[in-house]
Amino acid sequence: MDRISLTLKVWRQKGPSEPGRLVSYELKDISTHMSFLEMLDVLNEQLIHKGEEPVEFDNDCREGICGMCSLVINGLPHGPQKSTATCQLHMRKFRDGETITIEPFRAKGFPIIKDLVVDRSAFDRIIQAGGYVSMNAGGAPDANNIPIAKEIADEAMDAAACIGCGACVAACPNASASLFTAAKISQLALLPQGHPERKRRARAMVAQMDAEGFGDCSNHAECEAVCPKNISILHIARMKREYLRTIFTA
Amino acid sequence: MSPFLSSLWSSVGKKAMMGLTGLLMIGFLVEHLIGNLLLVFAEPATFNRYAHALTSMGGVLIVAEWILIIILAAHVVSAISVSLGKMRARPEGYKKKASAGPPSRKSVSSMTMIYTGIVLFIFLILHLNTFKYGPNYTTEVDGVVMRDLYKLVYEVFAQPGYTVGYVVIMTLLGFHLRHGFWSAFQSLGLNHPNYYKTLNTLGIFVALLLAFGFIGIPIWIYLSS
Numbered sequence: 001m002d003r004i005s006l007t008l009k010v011w012r013q014k015g016p017s018e019p020g021r022l023v024s025y026e027l028k029d030i031s032t033h034m035s036f037l038e039m040l041d042v043l044n045e046q047l048i049h050k051g052e053e054p055v056e057f058d059n060d061c062r063e064g065i066c067g068m069c070s071l072v073i074n075g076l077p078h079g080p081q082k083s084t085a086t087c088q089l090h091m092r093k094f095r096d097g098e099t100i101t102i103e104p105f106r107a108k109g110f111p112i113i114k115d116l117v118v119d120r121s122a123f124d125r126i127i128q129a130g131g132y133v134s135m136n137a138g139g140a141p142d143a144n145n146i147p148i149a150k151e152i153a154d155e156a157m158d159a160a161a162c163i164g165c166g167a168c169v170a171a172c173p174n175a176s177a178s179l180f181t182a183a184k185i186s187q188l189a190l191l192p193q194g195h196p197e198r199k200r201r202a203r204a205m206v207a208q209m210d211a212e213g214f215g216d217c218s219n220h221a222e223c224e225a226v227c228p229k230n231i232s233i234l235h236i237a238r239m240k241r242e243y244l245r246t247i248f249t250a
Numbered sequence: 251m252s253p254f255l256s257s258l259w260s261s262v263g264k265k266a267m268m269g270l271t272g273l274l275m276i277g278f279l280v281e282h283l284i285g286n287l288l289l290v291f292a293e294p295a296t297f298n299r300y301a302h303a304l305t306s307m308g309g310v311l312i313v314a315e316w317i318l319i320i321i322l323a324a325h326v327v328s329a330i331s332v333s334l335g336k337m338r339a340r341p342e343g344y345k346k347k348a349s350a351g352p353p354s355r356k357s358v359s360s361m362t363m364i365y366t367g368i369v370l371f372i373f374l375i376l377h378l379n380t381f382k383y384g385p386n387y388t389t390e391v392d393g394v395v396m397r398d399l400y401k402l403v404y405e406v407f408a409q410p411g412y413t414v415g416y417v418v419i420m421t422l423l424g425f426h427l428r429h430g431f432w433s434a435f436q437s438l439g440l441n442h443p444n445y446y447k448t449l450n451t452l453g454i455f456v457a458l459l460l461a462f463g464f465i466g467i468p469i470w471i472y473l474s475s
């Protein structure tokens with residue numbers, strides 16, 4: 001079927017401290033070739049025509065690289081399709097007549113701003129705490145100037161694929177930000193440019209993560225399963241090594 | 251707080267402590283199981299001699315007991331902190347929540363750690379009360395008067411209530427260790443692509459071994475009495 005009808009249950013909340021609730025909307029004649037966000041655009045056009053407030057949701061690139069889109073769709077951050085950000089999810093993944101529940105990412109560290117939009121600046125502060133190399137690295141070095149084993153380069157690249165969307169936090173039963181923080185620590189710990197500051201970095205980023213009010217990691221690995229970039233919890237194991245090393249070595 | 255203590259109490263430090271203490275307790279349980287197998291495979295005198303040897307260690311035993319108590323306390327305190335922390339970290343839950351499926355490791359085991367843990371804690375107190383601080387039967391082995399723990403154990407597990415209780419609680423231990431074992435390595439930063447699968451398989455093995463080991467002994471005694 002190319003066109004489907006849907007019932008949406010969307011979390012509406014006027015402001016950070018207002019009470020929110022799920023509101024039902026009927027949508028007809030939705031093309032299955034639309035992306036999920038385009039479907040929400042259609043909903044918002046209809047709401048605007050009726051003189052109602054459109055549903056606020058975050059998005060930017062709509063091509064799976066910026067990390068702005070979010071949403072918990074039928075209980076899963078970024079929806080039912082594995083390794084896919086919400087903006088790359090298409091309506092062909094849904095059945096005609098289906099009810100779709102859409103909620104914001106929920107965590108103390110991600111306070112709701114309005115409707116489906118949450119404030120993810122806690123992630124920025126974790127990066128600011130140490131997710132960088134403070135020397136001037138100059139332009140891109142010549143290829144193979146600094147020899148790095150292929151497996152190490154691959155692993156660093158896998159970690160660097162994290163787009164900072166926060167789905168890991170949203171999915172975690174503990175609302176832990178370990179996968180994000182680990183990906184950022186890991187990508188630098190693996191490469192020579194990141195070595196000089198690795199201890200300071202691990203301590204500062206973990207301390208910031210804890211200060212933002214995220215939960216502790218219980219190794220449920222829900223994060224890895226919803227991550228649009230398939231970041232592995234093995235990077236969390238590396239973060240723990242990086243951190244524990246700072247306790248037991250000078 | 252000193253930097254060392256505050257590191258131990260960070261999200262990473264807490265879980266490393268929990269994992270290390272968990273693994274140490276697993277080590278203790280393996281030793282405990284091997285000792286208990288004497289109840290099944292040896293003469294009463296052999297078991298009593300083993301128990302007597304342990305209780306005759308004096309200062310060493312007291313130090314060992316205190317180490318175990320500290321290990322348990324560190325495990326429980328960090329476990330409670332993690333569990334309370336997760337409630338604070340998501341004040342408002344989802345109306346609709348689904349499980350993501352593989353490669354997620356979320357399971358009945360992983361989601362019930364605090365409950366199986368609390369049951370194990372209560373059990374531990376009752377268990378010590380039943381045996382360590384239980385009735386003091388005596389017997390004579392090779393001219394030495396010692397506690398007849400063998401008799402006590404056989405008496406306790408002749409009662410169906412105790413036997414069933416132990417079977418249930420040791421099943422819960424199995425669940426705790428199903429997630430706990432591999433999770434401890436992950437928390438200590440010892441997980442690695444090369445060991446991930448093996449640790450998981452080993453975790454199932456350890457959970458089954460300890461659960462069925464400690465289930466088998468009371469059942470064996472119940473059936474043979």
Ligand code: HEM
Binds near residue numbers: 273326329333427434
């Ligand atoms: C006596 C009361 C106990 C309580 C309250 C308790 C509680 C917990 C909890 C809540 C966790 C999960 C932590 C998390 O969320 O990540 C845990 C993990 C664990 N527990 Fe226990 N537990 C108890 C006893 C035991 C015993 C007797 C053993 C071993 C024989 C054990 C072995 C483990 C292991 C290996 C872990 C994994 C640690 C990690 O993930 O880093 N626990 N325990």
Ligand code: SF4
Binds near residue numbers: 229230
């Ligand atoms: S680890 Fe994955 S889920 Fe978490 S922020 Fe990065 S890309 Fe998003």
Ligand code: FES
Binds near residue numbers: 059
């Ligand atoms: S909108 Fe950029 S990743 Fe989805």
